[in-house]
Amino acid sequence: MKPFRRVTARAAVLNRADVDTDQIIPKQFLKRIERTGYGEFLFFDWMKQPDFELRRPEYADAGILLAGRNFGSGSSREHAAWALQDYGFEVVIAPSFGDIFRTNALKIGLVPIVLPAEAVELLMQTVAGGASLTVDLETQQVTGPGDLVVPFEFEPFARESLLQGLDDIALTLKREETITSFERSHAAPVDTTLLPA
């Protein structure tokens, strides 16, 4: 994972609640076996609608997405996070996220930031015309036009992982001996290799 410290980019506004991962990337694009190339299919059906927010010219090169509550609810498809990142988003800011989406985003370095609804609303108003924001994970602040400063909380371990771009599988594998020793005292309830073929 590429380390993330800060980004200054235009922010796009998608002020809808409960945007599910089926909207972010519809099922017909989940048949690919690659991790890349999903950006062009982001919000595939909504992008066909002329008044869809993300089609506004001022959002063309946006790197930050301001979204409504419960963003990324529904399906576990990591393709949703891949598509947002591949499209060019580095940060998504919302009052809340679907649980699995949030984890998926963290795993690939797409930074999910939770802010109170009023703070997200304020950011949305601030950038309505296509202004830029700076998201700094080190100082845990969003800054913008004028002297706008919005601090945010971030779970310390996840923050460190993002800042350093850590490979969490490698981290876990450093504990391989501990896992092996756990397995010695934890009898496996099932053995799938013994099931009928």
Place this chain on the structure above:
Amino acid sequence: MAPQTLFDRIWTSHVVVEPTDEPALLYVDLHLIHEVTSPQAFEGLRMAGRRVRRPDLSVATMDHNVPTEDGPITDPLARRQLDALRHNCEEFGVPLYATGSGREGIVHVIGPELGISQPGMTIVCGDSHTSTHGAFGALAFGIGTSEVEHVLATQTLPQRKPKTMRVNFHGELPPGVAAKDMILAAIGQAGISGGVGYVVEYDGPAIRSLSMESRMTVCNMSIEWGARAGMIAPDDTTYGYIEGRPGAPVGAGWERALDEWRSLVGDSNATFDRELSVDVSRLEPQVTWGTNPEMVVAVHGEVPDPSDYDDPAEREAVERALTYMGLAPRTKIEDIAIDRVFIGSCTNARIEDLRTAAAVVSGKHVHPSVRALVVPGSAGVKRQAEEEGLDRIFTAAGFEWRRAGCSMCLGMNPDILQPGERCASTSNRNFEGRQGAGGRTHLVSPALAAAAALAGHFVDPHAVGNAA
């Protein structure tokens, strides 16, 4: 020791290590794998030169994009993905139930069917409906592809301990009202983000009286209100379902397992972070009218009017949903005509679901303007249904009888709605385009889907006769 919930017990016994300032490392007892969310994970292992740590705790099947009609796969992308799964399972030694093996099926149907979903286990799968297995008193939850790779490589997952919630279903469930109606009503009450951050334990007399398969329907939809997982404490119903299945312990091992499972039930004085109560005594069959499962109403009710909502954001969401669904405010649910019926999915495609639907349609015929589909949840369910003659009841009534798979629940295979088509579906998601771009999905129970197929519009299953 402080009083513990079922969740606390499972969590505690699966923590490998809990380093200071880091998430706990949770051990995974069973990893279920399918073709859609695994190829990039296997590729990740290959690129890093890693192996699958415990192939004996992993099992794969083909379900999401398999065609349900006879004949070869015509979609080259779907075929490539299925070939990739077969190749990956061979290379990494993971047992696979491929199409045609006779034991394939929807991953959340075959786990229980094989007897490998058991009380006290931790079960994960790259699929949000993994919560289904929580019906056995397991901690089961959906994960993304990066986490699939993590589990393949380490058999563990770094996890923050979630909060706990108990949902108490009290009152006696009226006849003809199903587990699907219970969970839809609960989601309608709590809202689709009401469960975010929680592991939910479903309890109460109405849960205790449910069969194992109905309990799976309830747990299956936990993710539809955002819950991390849903679970039900095991009891004799659970043990009776598991006993004798291929993966179940036998002999002295069975007795040992029973003792262990009985000790899992939470302490009566254990506390939850949140409690929710749902009265089912006057519950009616439910029908969703909008574009998420919270937008639900009784079959005798009507579609809401956006002007009833004070909150502008809420009003706008209702307006948008009604526009997408092509419905006028205050339309009576029973006046809504349908084009398609789908009886299937990991929510409602087990043998009891098919028996219920078959009982409704037996000796009757599907409405001429409706095209109706039954897709059994697994090859095993299909076989069983055919032994019982259910397939002949369905086909005589004008239903199409298909092979097992996820099918029209998410439309990754050729089974999709056309734009504007309206479907009564026993599946779990009514999101925009879920069953095909522009398609309109209404979530219902198997009995209601069957009744709607006959009537050509939504109707109380009681109204068409035959229903239990």
